[in-house]
Amino acid sequence: MIASAPGKIILFGEHAVVYGRHALVSAIDLRCRVEAKKCSEFRVISPLGATGLDLKVHPYITFAIKRFCDFRKIEGAEIIVKSEIPIASGLGSSAAVTVATLKALSYEFGVELDNEEIFETAKKVEIDVQGRASGIDPFISTFGGSWIFPERKKVELPFQFFLIRLWERSTKAMVEKVANLRQRYTEAVDKIFDAIDLIALKAPNCGLEEFEELIYMNQSLLRAIGVSSPEIDEIVSKLEKDGFKVKLTGAGGGGCIFGIFQNKKPDGSILVRPELEGVRIEDS
Ligand code: MEV
Secondary structure, eight states: OEEEEEEEEEEEOTTGGGGTOOEEEEEEEEEEEEEEEEOSSEEEEETTEEESSOTTTOHHHHHHHHHHTTTSOOSOEEEEEEESSOTTSSSOHHHHHHHHHHHHHHHHTTOOOOHHHHHHHHHHHHHHHHSOOOSHHHHHHHHOSEEEETTTEEOOOOOOEEEEEOOOOOHHHHHHHHHHHHHHSHHHHHHHHHHHHHHHHHGGGOOHHHHHHHHHHHHHHHHHTTOSOHHHHHHHHHHHHTTOOOEEESSOSSSEEEEEOBSBOOTTOEEEOBOOOOSEEEOO
16 A cells, blocks of 8 residues: 655754744655555665665664554554655654554554544654644644644645755754753744744734744744854855845754745755645555
8 A cells, every 4th residue: 555645844843842932834745655564574775775674774664664553563563664855854754654554554554543643653653753832733634724833723824835955954953952042042042943833823824024024033042042153054054145034944953944926036945845645545
């Protein structure tokens, strides 16, 4: 059985959302496809390599299979992954592969899991791997659309976005870095999170010009919590000089920068649109 799930872009609110603040998030039209087949052993084949259950190479799929066994104990499965979502780039590739794996397994093994169960299970998988997570990535991969999270307030985003890929980085490491900073400066960091919260809540009611001002403000606050870097700041400044308003999306430290597309896009960037559909079964 083949299932697919979309990647995502966090417009506003990454990191703050881990501490109960709001974020504005949208699914995007890049998908991860996972095929699950009955098999006598566990095999995982993805762009990362071909392994058995392997927490180093395929941590999300391995934990997804373990968590699936809470619903139905299985002795083997072949999982084949093909993804349009760049890995370790802040675009939700890990959540998409987790959610699509759970959906494909549930259909292949005849276990009825509704979207709430898929989301809750994928959230557990994320915490298994990362230690700390808000659940925003599995939520958006499961349900699609654009939302204020965690309220689940649906919004419409009449924009197309450009994305510039930087370099790969680990979400776990960036989440730990912020946790560390917050431990040392709890009140100051919480005030920054409060400001990010207000930005995320304000954004859905804004026109283009204000939306771009909020992008600038949120990027500055991400810098304040240490998830930008001199290299990233340099790229952001260069783009700002060229007239673009951009911010990191996702955990930062690398990953991707996004902005709103209006006629022109930075060299080397790709365009993505909000995606309405979440996880789904594909025709094989
Ligand atoms: C990662 O896409 C977003 C973070 O806020 C982590 C999380 O919410 O789990 C950095």
